[in-house]
Amino acid sequence: MKTHVALGVGTGKMSSALSWPWRLVTDRRDLLFGLLSGLMSFLLFSGCRGAAPPPPTSSSGSLTLVAGQEAYELGLHLEILADPTRMLSIEEVSSQERSQQFLPSRAPVPNYGFTNSVVWVRLRVLNTVPSVTDWQLQLRFPRIQEVALFQPSLDASGARSFIVKQSGSFVPMSQWDVHHRLPTFGLVLPVNSEQSFYLRFASRTMMRLPLMLWSPKALTDRSQSENLGWGLFFGLMLMMFSYNVTFYFLTRERSYLLFSGTVLAYAFYLAALDGWTFELLWPNSPALNRLGVRLSGPLAVLSVLFFAIAFLGTRQHLPRIHRAFRILIPIYAAAALIPLLDTTQLFPRGLHTVLAVPAFLLVLLAGLARWRQGYQPAASFLLAWIIFLCAGIVFAML
Numbered sequence: 001m002k003t004h005v006a007l008g009v010g011t012g013k014m015s016s017a018l019s020w021p022w023r024l025v026t027d028r029r030d031l032l033f034g035l036l037s038g039l040m041s042f043l044l045f046s047g048c049r050g051a052a053p054p055p056p057t058s059s060s061g062s063l064t065l066v067a068g069q070e071a072y073e074l075g076l077h078l079e080i081l082a083d084p085t086r087m088l089s090i091e092e093v094s095s096q097e098r099s100q101q102f103l104p105s106r107a108p109v110p111n112y113g114f115t116n117s118v119v120w121v122r123l124r125v126l127n128t129v130p131s132v133t134d135w136q137l138q139l140r141f142p143r144i145q146e147v148a149l150f151q152p153s154l155d156a157s158g159a160r161s162f163i164v165k166q167s168g169s170f171v172p173m174s175q176w177d178v179h180h181r182l183p184t185f186g187l188v189l190p191v192n193s194e195q196s197f198y199l200r201f202a203s204r205t206m207m208r209l210p211l212m213l214w215s216p217k218a219l220t221d222r223s224q225s226e227n228l229g230w231g232l233f234f235g236l237m238l239m240m241f242s243y244n245v246t247f248y249f250l251t252r253e254r255s256y257l258l259f260s261g262t263v264l265a266y267a268f269y270l271a272a273l274d275g276w277t278f279e280l281l282w283p284n285s286p287a288l289n290r291l292g293v294r295l296s297g298p299l300a301v302l303s304v305l306f307f308a309i310a311f312l313g314t315r316q317h318l319p320r321i322h323r324a325f326r327i328l329i330p331i332y333a334a335a336a337l338i339p340l341l342d343t344t345q346l347f348p349r350g351l352h353t354v355l356a357v358p359a360f361l362l363v364l365l366a367g368l369a370r371w372r373q374g375y376q377p378a379a380s381f382l383l384a385w386i387i388f389l390c391a392g393i394v395f396a397m398l
Contacts, residue, residue, distance in 0.1 A: 073210075075107055111207070114206060127189035146166075147200070312378065318369050
């Protein structure tokens with residue numbers, strides 16, 4: 001039974017319990033999905049990535065830093081060596097024999113998907129800008145587990161050696177060279193001197209390498225822009241969460257509480273993916289960070305499923321689809337928990353991500369079925385859900 005709350009209009013004790021401004025709401029379901037549509041629209045248009053990156057420079061092997069440019073995309077200036085054995089050392093990689101095995105990158109953002117190989121990257125830089133010798137090398141993908149920078153140096157005897165700097169989601173932030181949610185390294189580049197840097201990437205997650213070189217000012221400006229976007233995003237999520245929790249206590253309508261859980265789960269999921277939880281909540285606990293990243297996505301998907309069941313009333317109005325939900329939910333939950341116990345990598349990685357596809361399609365089917373039954377709020381549901389799916393695709397491509 002719907003409860004309508006308007007100025008001077010109510011049913012039973014609800015009209016007296018809710019005073020202005022709550023009585024401005026004419027239908028709790030229309031309000032709920034107005035908020036949902038707003039959330040998904042914001043997700044679609046907020047990559048929260050800040051300003052657009054600089055255009056890629058043309059490939060020329062080594063990178064030459066010139067006056068007037070303070071940010072460089074490095075993808076086309078990288079040389080790459082894959083190590084399937086995961087055993088090569090920096091001495092072997094930098095040897096004359098291995099040097100010939102590096103291949104030039106052909107993509108602005110090298111992407112190796114899920115791979116068990118270690119990826120070595122060589123970057124040669126010539127700085128011709130006398131006013132700027134301090135630079136920041138940044139990997140704009142926070143989910144790589146192990147990132148190591150090998151910076152050339154000379155030991156006490158004058159022989160070549162390397163200074164090693166560690167970063168990545170498996171490394172406590174107290175050991176990072178620069179405290180930032182993205183793996184970042186400080187470089188000193190003498191004027192008119194070419195240097196060769198080596199980076200080692202190892203990860204059981206997606207191997208994607210969007211590398212950038214920034215001047216300190218450019219990185220500060222970019223970080224401030226991104227922080228502003230993320231701050232607005234999390235502020236909106238907090239407002240929606242608080243708003244719907246308040247309405248739940250006022251109306252005792254379970255859909256409000258479930259929608260609050262959905263907002264909270266997805267905000268945490270995006271924060272975990274982009275490194276915010278690692279930086280702000282547990283910077284020196286990679287284990288907690290891994291747990292948060294692995295569980296936040298499945299929890300967000302499950303929260304959507306439970307919300308769809310409650311809002312669309314699948315138990316009463318769509319019994320067949322409701323049975324499909326009851327079968328899919330425990331399967332999906334098990335697939336999400338298996339990676340936490342599967343230390344031998346027996347099961348394929350990303351299994352719960354694959355199972356999210358039929359889950360999302362089932363939600364779409366349920367919304368369409370309820371709309372065909374004449375349930376008008378289902379139209380808002382379908383619109384919001386389509387926007388959400390588009391937002392997910394756009395976010396994944398950024």
